[in-house]
Each structure stands twice: as structure tokens, then as C-alpha cells.
Amino acid sequence: MKLTILGCYAATPRSFTNPTSQVLEVKNHLFLIDCGEGTQMQLRRNKIKFSKIRHIFISHLHGDHFYGLVGLISTFRLLNREKELHVYGPKGIKEIITLQLKLANSWTNFPLLFHELNSKEPQLLFEDSAVMVKTIPLKHRIYTNGFLFQEKPGERKLLINEAVKYNIDVSLYNSLKKGKDVVSEDGELIENHLVTADPPPPKSYAFCSDTVFDPDIVPQIKHVNALYHESTFLESEMDLAFPTKHSTAKQAATIAKLASVKKLILGHYSTRYTDINLFRQEAETIFPNVDLADDGAEIIVE
Amino acid sequence: MKLTILGCYAATPRSFTNPTSQVLEVKNHLFLIDCGEGTQMQLRRNKIKFSKIRHIFISHLHGDHFYGLVGLISTFRLLNREKELHVYGPKGIKEIITLQLKLANSWTNFPLLFHELNSKEPQLLFEDSAVMVKTIPLKHRIYTNGFLFQEKPGERKLLINEAVKYNIDVSLYNSLKKGKDVVSEDGELIENHLVTADPPPPKSYAFCSDTVFDPDIVPQIKHVNALYHESTFLESEMDLAFPTKHSTAKQAATIAKLASVKKLILGHYSTRYTDINLFRQEAETIFPNVDLADDGAEIIVE
Known part of the structure; x- marks a missing residue:
């Protein structure tokens, strides 16, 4: 499992920071997770063969998590993509994309399949012989899901x-x-x-953004190899976290500890902070194995 | 009049090239013309005080000309903008933006006013004591307008x-x-x-993208100080220009010559070409004063 961080900052893109988007490479799949504005540029800059992406998972309909989707779909069209593209995201995403394609008097030359979500229970979104993807219902200001990527046990x-x-x-x-x-x-x-x-033990990755501190997710992410958990704020801005339904680095670390995960990856940093190392320092007071998402970073999930 | 090119490439953004967007600074206004994906990052990179933008002109609803608009509007909201924002563009643009704001359960904290266009005749869009903006109806695959920015004669x-x-x-x-x-x-x-x-003579700037070669626009852009005219192709790809309703560099230069403009600015280059100087060379065989739009370029309109 290899995770490439395309963008990891909250709210507004800036000159050289990007909103949320990640690519997870697992068992011959390239899964795109969230797709903020500029994701297609970031895919190119990071030399990811993005024609290989067949499944896109959108956590929620705040702009910093999906405004790049319509551009990416249009680019697939211009590049004469033929392969199916599956988009999993909250109800409404299909209307947003199709309205824009319709007004441009264009349609995709490849099958574009929307899987709209509205369940508040974990759902199986994708399964093949090697991997499964499920939703992790999160608590945010609007309907939001995280995603759990699980390898199946391999052959002996x-x-x-x-x-x-x-x-x-x-x-x-x-x-x-x-x-x-x-x-x-x-x-x-x-x-x-x-x-x-014995085959190597199957690996798992949980993506949890955006969410308020919520121990209800712990059973579902128990023992994952890597947990990406948003940390929009530090504890010093704790008073902002609850009303905006975001988490602090310490809260993210508490979830990691409760779920006994192997590694915690922090991200979705508010752009008010100039040094993201502060997030790691704060989380490490609770949980030892902390990695920082940063635009362009590659993280091997072990 | 100062023109800043934020993006000048056709079709798909790439690692380090941007789709169409320009800022025209004239008589204390910052007019934003088109707004492809990543425009807000380009505004920041070019250190443009974008809170000063009060009028955005969208030529047509192909993605490389407006996919950055919703993100820019969302960023204005997050930056607690209070000033009115006027968006001028083809019918449908209001539905695209409002649908996305509605699904994010958010609305702007500033007055957001849409001026939807569907006339095929030139229209006055904006006027104050110093400047006027009119549409230039263009012929493209979908409903499209260019824009004519005219200073009024100043005081003696x-x-x-x-x-x-x-x-x-x-x-x-x-x-x-x-x-x-x-x-x-x-x-x-x-x-x-x-x-x-006598006051300095009033200046004028015409933005014409995207359009097939169309001498019908000549009377409206006669004698402008600067004409931006798309040149998606070179003459060698002439066979592509007409069916896609785009122009070649030579055709753009022909329009500049017919309209006796002072300066021609080329742009909207197809990404198939690696050297944009070829566009200038081709245009200069027809018209002498040619400038190349390039991302980040500043052009003084004299």
C-alpha cells in the first residue's frame, strides 16, 4: 500500500498548498480519495498515471474536498478515456457534475457511474478478490464519510x-x-x-476527514495499519474545533490510541499555522507513531 | 490599463500551465476575465489583492474558462468578504454556483449578484464615470461572449x-x-x-476567446489599444480550427489587421505545441505588433 498526498490543507488553496486529495495504490488499484481544486495538476506534478484511476471516493461536499472533480472528469474526456469511472460520494454529486457537463454541451466518452451515498451506517462500496472499500460514517457539519481500505488475505x-x-x-x-x-x-x-x-498479513488504511472528535468510529478502524485523521487545529484553538466540527492533533492521537492503530497520519491543517511540525509534537504526547501528511509526500503503509 | 495573464492555455491544466484567466486593472477596478481551475492560486502567486475584484466576466461555460469560479467564491466567503460581487456569464452559471453552495449547506456572507447573458447582440454590462464594459458576441461551439473594456475620456x-x-x-x-x-x-x-x-486618449481592451475566425467582430473592436484574440492552433492545424470553432494565429492576426488595433495579444494555445513563439512568428507575417500571453505575464495597454 502506498499513499501519495496530493493536498492536505484545509479551507482555501494558496499559492503553493493544496486542498485535500490523496491517491492510494493497493493491489493494482489507484484509488483517488477526495479531489480539491487543482487535484489534476497535483496528479501531473506527482507523475501519477491518472488514467489508471477507476474509483474516486468523495468524503463530503465542502469545496476543499471536491471542487477539482469536474475538471478531472473533463480532462479524462479530453484525453479520450474509455475505461469506466466510478464516483462514490454524497447525494447531490451527480447533479453537480452532470449539470456542468450539460451546460458545456458535452458528455463523457467513457462510462461515468455515480454511486450516491446517504446512509449513516458503514457500507461496502467496492470489493474484488484482493481489496474491499467501506464507508466510515463521520460527524461533520454536513453529511460526511471516511473510507476504510482493506486488503484481503493473500494466497499462501x-x-x-x-x-x-x-x-x-x-x-x-x-x-x-x-x-x-x-x-x-x-x-x-x-x-x-x-x-x-503464511501470506503477509493484509494491510488496511482508514481515511477520516473531516470529523469532530468521535470515539464511535474506533471499533471500525481498530488495528488499521495507518489512520489518516484530520487535525485542523491544535489544542490551543480547541474552542474552534467543536463548533466547526473539526478535530485537534491531540484528539486525532486519542482516536489513534483508542483504536490501537499502527501509524497515525495527520492532515487537513488550518492555514493559520505556519509550522506543521507543531501538529506532530502535540499528537506525540498521546500516541508514538505519527506521520505528517504534506503535499507531495509518499507514505508506505506497512 | 494593466493586464495580468493568470492562465492562457487551452483545454486541460497541466503541472505548470493554467487555463484561461486574466485580471485587467483599469481606473481603480480589478476586472477578472474568465476563471479556469486554479485561478485563485494564480491570483495569490501573482500577488493580486483579489478582495478588490468586484466584477467577474465569464465568456462561456467550457470548464477551462470557469471551473475555478466556485472555489474563488467560496474563498471570498471564508475570507469574510463583505463587498458585493458581480458575476456576468451565460445563462446557467447561477444554477451551477448556487447548487454547489446549497449542497455544502453554506451561502455567501456578501451580496453575490449574477447577471446572466443570453443575447446575441452586444450588451452594456457595466458603466461608471470612468469605464464601460460591453459584450462582444463570439461564435464558438456554445454560447460565448468576448468583452470590450473602454475607458471614458478623462477630465481635461x-x-x-x-x-x-x-x-x-x-x-x-x-x-x-x-x-x-x-x-x-x-x-x-x-x-x-x-x-x-487634452486628457490622455481613453484606452480600450478587447478580450476575444474562444472564437472561430469571424470578421463580424471587426467593427466592434476597431482601433482598440489591445486585442486579445485566441489562437488555439497554428495554420498547420487549420483543419482542426473550424470544426472545433477555434482560430489560428494567422487568423487572429488577420482580425487584428482588419480592425487596425494597436497591439495583438495571442493566447489559448493548444497544449500540443511546446514552443509558443511559433504563434508570434506566424502572426507577425500578417500584423506587426504581436505580444504573447503567458502565465504570469503583465502587459501594459498603451
Whole structure:
């Protein structure tokens, strides 16, 4: 799992900072998470092959999380995209995009499929043989979801030398990878664990932005390998966090601790702060393994 | 008149090129002309005091000319703007912006006034004591207007030494600037031309993007000090210009010549070309005074 931060600042884009957008590379997918203004430029600057994006997840309809979507869709059209594009986001997103395409007297030359969300319960949005994506309902000023990306357990790792030693026919290797016992050329039953090893444990990434401090999300994000949790403010601006339904770095760290995650990634910093290291320092008083999102940063989820 | 080019490329923004947007500074106004994605970042990068913008003119509803508008309006809201903002653009623009503000559960804290256009005749959009703005109907794939910005003749220039010599009371100086004859302290009628000089000639700027080659616009832009005319293509891609309703550099120069303008500014270059100097070279075969729009360029209209 590799996460590329395209933008990680709250509210308004500035000369050289970008609003929320991330790309998660996992099991041959490029998932785009949120799409603030300028995301398509950031995709280019970070040399991401964005024709590979087939699924876009929009957390909520505040501009700093989706104003770049219509431009990206238009660019896909101009680049003669043919592959399906799936957009998952709050109810209303389809009308916003289609109205603009209609007024430009244009339509996409690729299938554009909207999956509009309005449930307040976690929902499965996408699943294939290798990965699942679910919503994490969040509490913000308007209807908002985070997203949970989970790898499925991979196939068992074949120990070739052992398989040869036990005289197992090559045609049975796939069964072994799937965890089955097999019968060798010598007619002997070979228990799977003798010729395979456990696959690497599946990884998971939770994206939680924007949200007020909300321990209700803890069960759903328990033990994830990486949690991105918004920290718009520091504790010194605590009085602003609750009324705007945002979190402080300390609150984000508290959620990380309660959920026993492996790593906390902070982001969605208010542009009032000039030094984002203050967010890390504050979070580390609660939780040890803290990373800072920053525009252009690549973070390996381990 | 000072023109700042925020973006001048066609179709899709790239890592370091921006879609159409310009700021025209004239007689204490900052007029924003078109507003492609990323315009607010470009305003910041070019250190333009964008709270001073009170009038935004949108030529047409293709994304590379207006996808940055909703973000700019949202930023004005976050910056607690109080001053009126007037948006002039094709019918439909109000619905696009208001739908997005409504779904974000927000509204502006300043008066946001839309002036929707659908006339195919030139219209007066704005006028005060110093300047007028009119539409220039253009022919493109969808309903499109260019804009003509015209200074009004200024007050006559008072020749102080002469006024003193003729013993004219200070209270009459304003009448002199308005071109009136006055009576001196000695009871003598003083003809205006004796104590004033002609004001500098009023300047004018015509913005014409996007448009097919169309000599019908010539009477309206006759003798302007500067004409921005799109040149999406070079003559070598002439076969693309007509079906897409765009112009070549040579066609832009032909319009400049027919209209006897002082200066031609080219822009809206297709991103297929790597060297924009080719546009100037081609145009100069027809018309001598050619400037190239480029992101961040400042052009004085003389």
C-alpha cells in the first residue's frame, strides 16, 4: 500500500498548498480519495498515471474536498478515456457534475457511474478478490464519510523446495496456495502447512476527514495499519474545533490510541499555522507513531 | 490599463500551465476575465489583492474558462468578504454556483449578484464615470461572449501656471477640468483651451476567446489599444480550427489587421505545441505588433 498526498490543507488553496486529495495504490488499484481544486495538476506534478484511476471516493461536499472533480472528469474526456469511472460520494454529486457537463454541451466518452451515498451506517462500496472499500460514517457539519481500505488475505506462499521434495505435481500448486492439502505423486496426503507459509498479513488504511472528535468510529478502524485523521487545529484553538466540527492533533492521537492503530497520519491543517511540525509534537504526547501528511509526500503503509 | 495573464492555455491544466484567466486593472477596478481551475492560486502567486475584484466576466461555460469560479467564491466567503460581487456569464452559471453552495449547506456572507447573458447582440454590462464594459458576441461551439473594456475620456488637464496667470479662482478649477469656459477674477471670459490641455486618449481592451475566425467582430473592436484574440492552433492545424470553432494565429492576426488595433495579444494555445513563439512568428507575417500571453505575464495597454 502506498499513499501519495496530493493536498492536505484545509479551507482555501494558496499559492503553493493544496486542498485535500490523496491517491492510494493497493493491489493494482489507484484509488483517488477526495479531489480539491487543482487535484489534476497535483496528479501531473506527482507523475501519477491518472488514467489508471477507476474509483474516486468523495468524503463530503465542502469545496476543499471536491471542487477539482469536474475538471478531472473533463480532462479524462479530453484525453479520450474509455475505461469506466466510478464516483462514490454524497447525494447531490451527480447533479453537480452532470449539470456542468450539460451546460458545456458535452458528455463523457467513457462510462461515468455515480454511486450516491446517504446512509449513516458503514457500507461496502467496492470489493474484488484482493481489496474491499467501506464507508466510515463521520460527524461533520454536513453529511460526511471516511473510507476504510482493506486488503484481503493473500494466497499462501508456496515453498517450492518443499513441494519438490514431497514430489507434488505442478498442477496442484494453485490448490496449495489456496490452503488445501494435496496428494503427492507417491500417493501420500501432504498437509498444506508442510509446503506453504503464511501470506503477509493484509494491510488496511482508514481515511477520516473531516470529523469532530468521535470515539464511535474506533471499533471500525481498530488495528488499521495507518489512520489518516484530520487535525485542523491544535489544542490551543480547541474552542474552534467543536463548533466547526473539526478535530485537534491531540484528539486525532486519542482516536489513534483508542483504536490501537499502527501509524497515525495527520492532515487537513488550518492555514493559520505556519509550522506543521507543531501538529506532530502535540499528537506525540498521546500516541508514538505519527506521520505528517504534506503535499507531495509518499507514505508506505506497512 | 494593466493586464495580468493568470492562465492562457487551452483545454486541460497541466503541472505548470493554467487555463484561461486574466485580471485587467483599469481606473481603480480589478476586472477578472474568465476563471479556469486554479485561478485563485494564480491570483495569490501573482500577488493580486483579489478582495478588490468586484466584477467577474465569464465568456462561456467550457470548464477551462470557469471551473475555478466556485472555489474563488467560496474563498471570498471564508475570507469574510463583505463587498458585493458581480458575476456576468451565460445563462446557467447561477444554477451551477448556487447548487454547489446549497449542497455544502453554506451561502455567501456578501451580496453575490449574477447577471446572466443570453443575447446575441452586444450588451452594456457595466458603466461608471470612468469605464464601460460591453459584450462582444463570439461564435464558438456554445454560447460565448468576448468583452470590450473602454475607458471614458478623462477630465481635461489643468495647466496650473496658466490658470494663475489668468487670475482664475481655485473654486473654478473643477469647471475647467470639465471643459467649461470661466470668468476670471478680473471679470474676463477665459476660453477653456487657454488654461487646459487634452486628457490622455481613453484606452480600450478587447478580450476575444474562444472564437472561430469571424470578421463580424471587426467593427466592434476597431482601433482598440489591445486585442486579445485566441489562437488555439497554428495554420498547420487549420483543419482542426473550424470544426472545433477555434482560430489560428494567422487568423487572429488577420482580425487584428482588419480592425487596425494597436497591439495583438495571442493566447489559448493548444497544449500540443511546446514552443509558443511559433504563434508570434506566424502572426507577425500578417500584423506587426504581436505580444504573447503567458502565465504570469503583465502587459501594459498603451
